[in-house]
Amino acid sequence: MQVNQSGKLSNVCYDIRGPVLKRAKQLEAEGHRILKLHIGNPAPFGFEAPPELIQDMIRGLPEAHGYSDSKGILPARRAVVQRCEQLGIAGVDVEDVYLGNGVSELIVMTLQALLNDGDQVLIPAPDYPLWTAAVSLSGGTPVHYRCDEAADWQPDLDDIEAKITDRTRAIVIINPNNPTGAVYSREVLARIAELARRRNLLIFSDEIYDKILYDGAAHVPIASLAPDVLCLTFGGLSKNYRVAGFRSGWVVLSGPKEHAESYIEGLDILANMRLCPNVPAQYAIQAALGGHQSIEDLVLPTGRLGEQRDRAAKLLNDLPGVSCVRPRGALYVFPRLDPEMYPIADDVRFAFDLLEQQRILVVQGTGFNWPSTDHFRVVTLQHADELEEAIGRIGDFLETIRR
Ligand code: PLP
Incomplete structure (x- = not known):
């Protein structure tokens, strides 16, 4: 007997934990190190609770x-x-x-x-x-x-x-x-x-x-x-x-x-x-x-979140054909890829390829209901060194798809 999902789910989609993450878990189980820039979950990156x-x-x-x-x-x-x-x-x-x-x-x-x-x-x-x-x-x-x-x-x-x-x-x-x-x-x-x-x-x-x-x-x-x-x-x-x-x-x-x-x-x-x-x-x-609002120290320019957000935005903006608005809040950057330079027809494929080739996990822009395939999201929770490594590797990957 075939068991089907309800028709209520036909337009329901939540790509932050979609098929690209599933593939990343497989790769991890095979022993590969994945740099994760996909989810806004502070604790695994060493952020302690008050x-x-x-x-x-x-x-x-x-x-x-x-x-x-x-x-x-x-x-x-x-x-x-x-x-x-x-x-x-x-x-x-x-x-x-x-x-x-x-x-x-x-x-x-x-x-x-x-x-x-x-x-x-x-x-x-x-x-x-x-x-x-x-x-x-x-x-x-x-x-x-x-x-x-x-x-x-x-x-x-x-x-x-x-x-x-x-x-x-x-x-x-x-x-x-x-x-x-x-x-x-x-x-x-x-x-x-x-x-x-x-x-x-x-x-x-x-x-x-x-x-x-x-x-x-x-x-x-x-x-x-x-x-x-x-x-x-x-x-x-x-x-x-x-x-x-x-x-x-x-x-x-x-x-x-x-x-x-x-x-x-x-x-x-x-x-x-x-x-x-x-x-x-x-x-x-x-x-x-x-209680004490320790988040207020973390978001200062010298605090971990402030520093990492700065670093991520700067490094992304330094990549050719990549631009991003400096975030003023939250834990993310949403960079744009110049479509003239990087003609991306399918941004899920883009996220898969980035994972396969460079072991970097991001979520594609269409996963956020953005209507075109020219954006992706980077979570700024990784330590600055890891962010630098990850964005460097994103740059290496972009070179391979550059027109
Ligand atoms: N709203 C926004 C904008 C979020 O980014 C998130 C989680 O990433 C949530 C809600 C979900 O938060 P919660 O952990 O309280 O369910």
Whole structure:
């Protein structure tokens, strides 16, 4: 008997862990050393979790044997409310905070609760592909709006407006952005908020990198500019606190919740159905948000993240026919390959060939719903020496495909 996957998955794709990674694992099992520039998981690269966070989780363990409230434990939700107050997100109460097994679970949950078949959601291109996948899985239609590389990857507001239809329910922003490293200006955010206000759209704002900022870049939560728009703001411990394996995140609802009672009921049903997020990891949230923010040292020009991002951007820009916007936040660079010099018809093939020939693992640009085959993403978590070696080898590979 042939067992087939559900038709619901026909448009669902998540290439960060796709076939190129599968091949890399095979090569590794055969004893090859692979330089991994493909995934934003800080711990394997020697980034340590803040000790107070680990201690609080251990201290909480004896209390963490049972299920918690399906939205999560109160001290953690209170800590998230307090963070919203600091950020100027008004009117948030503990009932407006849902904890989750990472932001990933909450992205799927909040879209499942919202979308009817054929409802459209505006998503940036390039994007973090879970957003597109989760909209498709929920029966919705992802509609990509352009982010403009020539304008430091800021969203193209005219393109957003042109793509709003009667079926558009929401707009997604990822700020700071994965994969581009863009941090959106207050003006751009205010204009997106204004569009949402005028066209009755919800805003989904993925702010999981809100503390990973370089060169003094300032992060503005869009919800703080739009108290009259229903906003869902996502955050978590995976990146800012380097504990991606704990699977701990949250989403906060703000704005006119009185107009969203039915949606909130739907969210509650889904939160109840998953019983609760992993309880021990919820105990880390209060300590993380209230403790010393060691990430602030890491992102300085002399800190490991600041230095590595600098090095990666410079080395890539020094390669002939390669250009990249210097990231102002997050953990990635999204370089462009000049198509005149490097005519790439299939960028999955490009990623495979780079892996086979140079043992470098990257994710191709189309994996982030970028519409052309002229970009790829580099994760800047590797130590500077490894980054230098990897980018050198990318340069060697490019020489072999140069026109
Ligand atoms: N959102 C963005 C933009 C991400 O880059 C990631 C992970 O890379 C996630 C969400 C998922 O985060 P979590 O580990 O909290 O599920």
